[in-house]
Amino acid sequence: QVQLVESGGGLVQAGGSLRLSCAASGRISGYAMGWFRQAPGNEREFVAAISRSGGSTGYADSVKGRFTISRENAKNTVYLQMNSLKPEDTAVYYCAADADTYYGGSSLLGYDYWGQGTQVTVSS
Numbered sequence: 623q624v625q626l627v628e629s630g631g632g633l634v635q636a637g638g639s640l641r642l643s644c645a646a647s648g649r650i651s652g653y654a655m656g657w658f659r660q661a662p663g664n665e666r667e668f669v670a671a672i673s674r675s676g677g678s679t680g681y682a683d684s685v686k687g688r689f690t691i692s693r694e695n696a697k698n699t700v701y702l703q704m705n706s707l708k709p710e711d712t713a714v715y716y717c718a719a720d721a722d723t724y725y726g727g728s729s730l731l732g733y734d735y736w737g738q739g740t741q742v743t744v745s746s
Contacts, residue, residue, distance in 0.1 A: 624648055624735050626717045631740030634707055638744075642702040644717030644737060651675075651695045654726035656733060657702045659713035659742075666716065668728040670702060678725050684710070707744045714739040 625647035634640050644655070656671040670691035671680045679691055690703040700717060718733035720726035726733055 623721070624650070624653065624719055626719060626735060626737035628715060628717050628737045628740040631715060631742045633743045633745065636708055636744055636746045638707050639703070639705045640707065640742060642704065642715055642717075642740060642742070644700040644702075646698040646700075646719070648698065649695070650693070650698050650700070650719070652721070653735075654720040654723055655691075655693060655700045656718045656720065656726045657691060657700075658716045658718060658730055659711075660716070660739075661713040664713075666730055668730065669715070671726050671728065672700065673725040680725075680728065682728070704742070707742075709744045709746050712742060712744050714741050 627645050630642040657669040658666050660666040672691045676693050688706045693700045716739045717737040719735040721734045
C-alpha cells in the first residue's frame with residue numbers, strides 16, 4: 623500500500639560515513655519503520671528500527687553506537703546515518719514499513735512493505 627525508495631548508497635572507505643534515505647509515497651506516521659541489509663550469500667538481517675512517532679529505536683549489536691535511525695514524518699522520510707563504516711557493513715540496504723504495530727522489531731517477517739534496496743560498499 624505504501625511504496626518505498628532508498629537512496630544514498632555508494633562506495634566509501636573504511637572509517638567513513640554515509641547517510642541513507644527512504645522516501646515513501648505517502649504519509650508514514652502510521653508505520654513503524656526499519657532498515658535491513660543483505661550481503662552476497664547471506665540472509666537478510668536486521669539493522670535498525672524506529673517506532674511510529676520516533677520515540678523508540680532499536681539496533682543490531684553489530685551496528686550499535688555507529689548507526690543512527692531517524693525519521694521526519696512531515697517529509698515522509700526515514701534515514702540511516704552510518705558512521706565508522708567497516709568492510710563487514712557491505713551489503714544491499716533495504717527500508718521496510720510495518721503497518722500493524724507501533725514498533726516493528728527485529729524480525730523481517732513483521733514488516734509489510736519493502737523498498738528495492740541501495741548498495742553500500744565499504745573498502746579497506
